[in-house]
Amino acid sequence: MEIYIIGASFAGISCALHARKLYPNAKITIIEKNTMVGFLPGGLLLYLQNKFEKLSDAVFVTEKQLEAQSINVKLSEVLLDCHPEKHEITTNKGNYHYDKLILASGSEQKSMNIGLEDDDEWDPSFKNYDLSNKILDQIQNAESIAIIGAGQAGIEAASTFVDLKKTVHLIEAMDYPLFKYFDPDFLVPFLSTLKQQPNLYFYLNTTVTEVAKDKQYEILLDGQTVVSDYVITTVNVHPQLAAFTKKFQLHSDNTIQVNDYLETSAKDVFAVGDLIHSPFQIRDESVYLPQINHATRSGVIAAENLLKQEVKFTGGLRTIGTKAFGWYLASTGLIEEEAFVYKNEIAVKNFTQPFSLTDKTTIYCKVVYEKSSERLLGMQLLSKADCLEKINTAALAIENNMTLDELxxxxxxxxxxxxxxxxxxxxxxxxxxxxxxx
Amino acid sequence: MEIYIIGASFAGISCALHARKLYPNAKITIIEKNTMVGFLPGGLLLYLQNKFEKLSDAVFVTEKQLEAQSINVKLSEVLLDCHPEKHEITTNKGNYHYDKLILASGSEQKSMNIGLEDDDEWDPSFKNYDLSNKILDQIQNAESIAIIGAGQAGIEAASTFVDLKKTVHLIEAMDYPLFKYFDPDFLVPFLSTLKQQPNLYFYLNTTVTEVAKDKQYEILLDGQTVVSDYVITTVNVHPQLAAFTKKFQLHSDNTIQVNDYLETSAKDVFAVGDLIHSPFQIRDESVYLPQINHATRSGVIAAENLLKQEVKFTGGLRTIGTKAFGWYLASTGLIEEEAFVYKNEIAVKNFTQPFSLTDKTTIYCKVVYEKSSERLLGMQLLSKADCLEKINTAALAIENNMTLDELxxxxxxxxxxxxxxxxxxxxxxxxxxxxxxx
Known part of the structure; x- marks a missing residue:
């Protein structure tokens, strides 16, 4: 069996590794457009925090590890076209026949609406090694950096740059940061810390209309201009799609349609990770969940289903955990702000408790549950002590439909x-x- | 409603606090034989580790907190007799009528078979404040300490004393430490650390036949004598029972028989915590689970059931997590060594993984699962990085009968x-x- 995987993303790699275990005799090839595999999306930040000695150490897997398991890796190779009817793909380097094809090309963080002249060249994200390496000097030398988007990536970047004594301009279209994962009332202690940062300037309810570059970058907002030495965008995560995708049925947001077994509309072609919609376990609909945990699991499940429909992909709960500005933040499942998407009436509880009997650091907790059944639907945690792992237990409780009484x-x-x-x-x-x- | 609770243990306190919430008009009284409430069983060790400024700070709740919630606390008062037929109790200070009585007098760590002359006086455990305070000087001044029993309490004590540069003799009847929670093969890296401790002497497969005291303590083992400045026993956890308990139906090990709702054989009398047997969730039998987490939950559930049978007590999985000799150790559910108690055939898997992508510290993992269904039954974790919270997620997975595929x-x-x-x-x-x- 010839297995081709497009994209050495978390989804692609986990699919390759699990397929290796399940199909010892298969020939497995990963095609990756970048010059290395396994680079961590936040690798640049971790390197700047001295968590890695070299930027190229910021990886979750190496080419060598893959080759040790007889997984072929073709780097700097780009998929140009796909011919599902004859089980063939065309790259910039040749044509290949596949028995099973897995599309795992991931997503990009790129703001498409900024009128910078050399827009085609200028990709200010740091999701891959080549780009991260290219902008490393500029980032290190920048005294001021503007970050567009205050989601998880934007907040982590802001925290890192503030620690490095840079002036940070953080621009967010919504009226508070991390809005996908937290309710605004819950974040009050965290927001209070943000306000106290001397070098952090926050622009909420604000969209970028244009970015111009002279000696510095000029970011035009509604009614004001921010000037900084560098600009990073962390918004607009969207699938990396190309011409070939019109061979498959797509959703209106250009993600690829898959069934419960991650099969696309074309026979023997699967799509995983940030290319697809997935079940959000407490809602009756599929949503776009561009998360690493979710991508990894989808890769594993695609591998399970290559020969026949074995395991349904169950999606996720949008679980996150991170640390920024001295706070540990974690969330899973439904938040109160999106109560309107849930079919039944919800209720919430806010409470606090000390981290432990010897460490009285406060843990702030908020839970969302179904009012009638008292079934847990979501949890948010915030503390200056590391309480992150507790969110995984909460996620498992939600997955098992547990009620507050049972918990x-x-x-x-x-x-x-x-x-x-x-x-x-x-x-x-x-x-x-x-x-x-x- | 007059509620009397015998014992300000974790079970007694949690019962009182939850009853306060459920029955706002009830009169709630706790009778406690010691001179303070809420002392942590390992408080002496935490104080010696400088986790608390004063020994008396090592508490999980204070008298003031209880009184603020209108819970009466009667200290230095001992239950002498119980008259279920007329809903009365007799203490050393008087007679009281109760509507509901909760027996929560906890357990003791005391070796009963040691022939020390002043055995009645000499209680070398450190489960309560008065005793801990009494032996504090002796412990601090001791250059060598013998610890009888290498369970969780014994290992934590040994680790603390070794850190304080004392010579420690650790005596255990079984052939490896922490045998209730871990398989011997799994503990190899931990045992290797123990062997490297210059001031730690381990006596396995060894029972104490006698303890004599001259200037120092002489502990007679099978064939050898250990001499130390102080002796602590951490074995023989057993219920604190007194004459009155013959009013209730008991198990053969002198624990009090209760039904699913924690009711004893006497009307309106409940028993909780270390006085009872509880369901062990993956076995078809009740077991003695003298653990704080379990005691706390039983107190809460007894409160739920005071007026009518509301909630069945579901018992526990014997989940533990601790740190000793630089290692984090955690376990939940079944271990391979006790496979014989499980009704069906089991299988195990051992594996390791780095703690995180930036911290490569190894986490050793062992899981026990049912062979036919692949349902998870138990997990053991060991690492020099703090992986303790992961055991709570594993416990929840076991409680929900999850299979390896689902996980x-x-x-x-x-x-x-x-x-x-x-x-x-x-x-x-x-x-x-x-x-x-x-």
Missing amino acids: MQNDHFFQAEFTNVMEPLNRINLESEDRHAF | MQNDHFFQAEFTNVMEPLNRINLESEDRHAF
């Missing part, structure tokens, strides 16, 4: 240095105007 | 600094002779 009894470890008497999940139902002393 | 798709956050590409739970099914590169 009251779920088992957890107790150790005074690392935990409180009960976990936040256990305490949701015990909470009532902070009367519970634990 | 492959469970959602989790990804952030290169804090996670790997996939979580251990997701990877169980992908593991095959370490071929998976993630």
Whole structure:
């Protein structure tokens, strides 16, 4: 069996590795347009934080590891066309016959509406190694940086640059940052920290109308102009699509349509990761979930289904966890702001608890649940102590349709240095105007 | 309604606090034989580690917090007799009528078979404040300490004392430490660290036949004598029972029999925490689970059931997490060593993964699952990085009867600094002779 995978993204790599295990005799080839595999999307930031010695160390897998498992990697090769009717693909280097084809070319962060003259050349994102390497000097030398978009990538970039003593202009079209994952009321302590940053300038409810470049970049906003040494956009995640995609049925937002088994409209062609819509487990619809955790799982499930329909892809809950400006932030499932998308009435609870019996750092908790059934639908966590892993337990509780009553009894470890008497999940139902002393 | 709770243990306190919320007009009284409430069982160790400024700060709740919620606390008062037929109790200070009585007097760590002359006086455990305070000087001045029992409490004590540069003799009847929670093969890296401790002497497969005291303590083992400045026993956790308990139906090990709603054989009398047997969720039997997490939940559930049978107590999975000798150790559910107690055939998988993409510290993982259904039954984790919280997600997966296939798709956050590409739970099914590169 000849398996071709387009794109050495998280989805493509995880598909290749799992296919290797399932089909020991298959020939597996990954075609990647960049010059290396496995670069971490936030690798540039991690390198600037001294988490890696070299920029090229910021990888989740290496070409060598793949080759050790007999996975062929073709770098600097671009898919030009696709001929599902004869099971063939055309790249800039040749034609290949496939038995199974997996489209895993990922997404891009690029603002398409900025009228910069050399727009074709100028890609100010840092999702791949070549671009990150190209802009590294400019970033390091910049005294001021404008970041367009205050989602997870934008906030992580802002936090890193502020730590590096740069002046940061953070521009966001919505009225608060991280709006996909958190309710505005819940973020109050975090927003208060942002306001106290001397070198951080926040532009909310603000869209960029134009970016001009002279010696510096001039970013035209509604009614004002921001001048900075460099500009990064972190918005408009969208699939990396090319001409060939018209061979497949697409959604209106240009993602590729797949069934529960991640098969496209063309026989033996699968699509995964940021190219597709996926089930959002607590809603009755598919949504675009451009997340690494989700991409990885979709790659694994596509591998399971290459020969026959084995495992349905169950999608995700949009679970995130990150650290920015000294705060740990985590979220999973539904937030109150998007209650309107949920079929039934919801209710929320806000409460706090100390991180542990020896570390009294506050953990802020907010839960969203279905009012009638008291089934958990979403959780948000915020703390200056590392509480990130708790969000994974919450995600599993939501996936299992657990109610607040059931969660009251779920088992957890107790150790005074690392935990409180009960976990936040256990305490949701015990909470009532902070009367519970634990 | 007059509610009396015997014992300001975790079970007693959590019952009182939850009853306060459920029954705002009830009169709630806790009777406690010690001179303070809320002392942490390991408080002495945490104080010696400088986690608390004063020994008396090592508490999970204070008398003031309880009184602020109109919970009466009677200290230094001992239950002498119980008259269920007339709803009365007798203490050393008087007689009280109750409408509902909750027995929550907890357990003791005391070795009963040591022939020390002043055995009645000498209680070398550190579960309560008075005793901890009494032995504090002796512990601090001791250059050598013998610890009888290498369970969680014994290992935590040994780690603390070794850090304080004391010579430690650790004596254990079984052939490896922490045998309730871990398989011996899994602990190899941890045991290797123990062997490298210059001031730690390990006596395995060894029982204490006698303890004598001259200037120092002489601990007679099978064939040898250990001499130390102080002795602590951490074994023989057993219920604190007194004469009155013959009023209730008991199990053969002297725990009090309760039904699913934690009611004893006497009307309106409940028993919780370390006094009872509880369901062990993956076995078809009740077991003795003297754990704080479990005690707390049983107190909450007893409160739910005071007026009528509302919520069944679901027991626990014996989940633990701790840190000792630089290692984080966590376990939940079934271990391979006790496979014989499980009704069906089990299988196991061992694998490792780096803590995160920026921190390559190894996490050792072992899972136990049912062979036919591939349902997860147990997990053990060991690492020099803090991976403890992952055990709570595993516990929730076991409680929900999840299979390895289902776990492959469970959602989790990804952030290169804090996670790997996939979580251990997701990877169980992908593991095959370490071929998976993630």
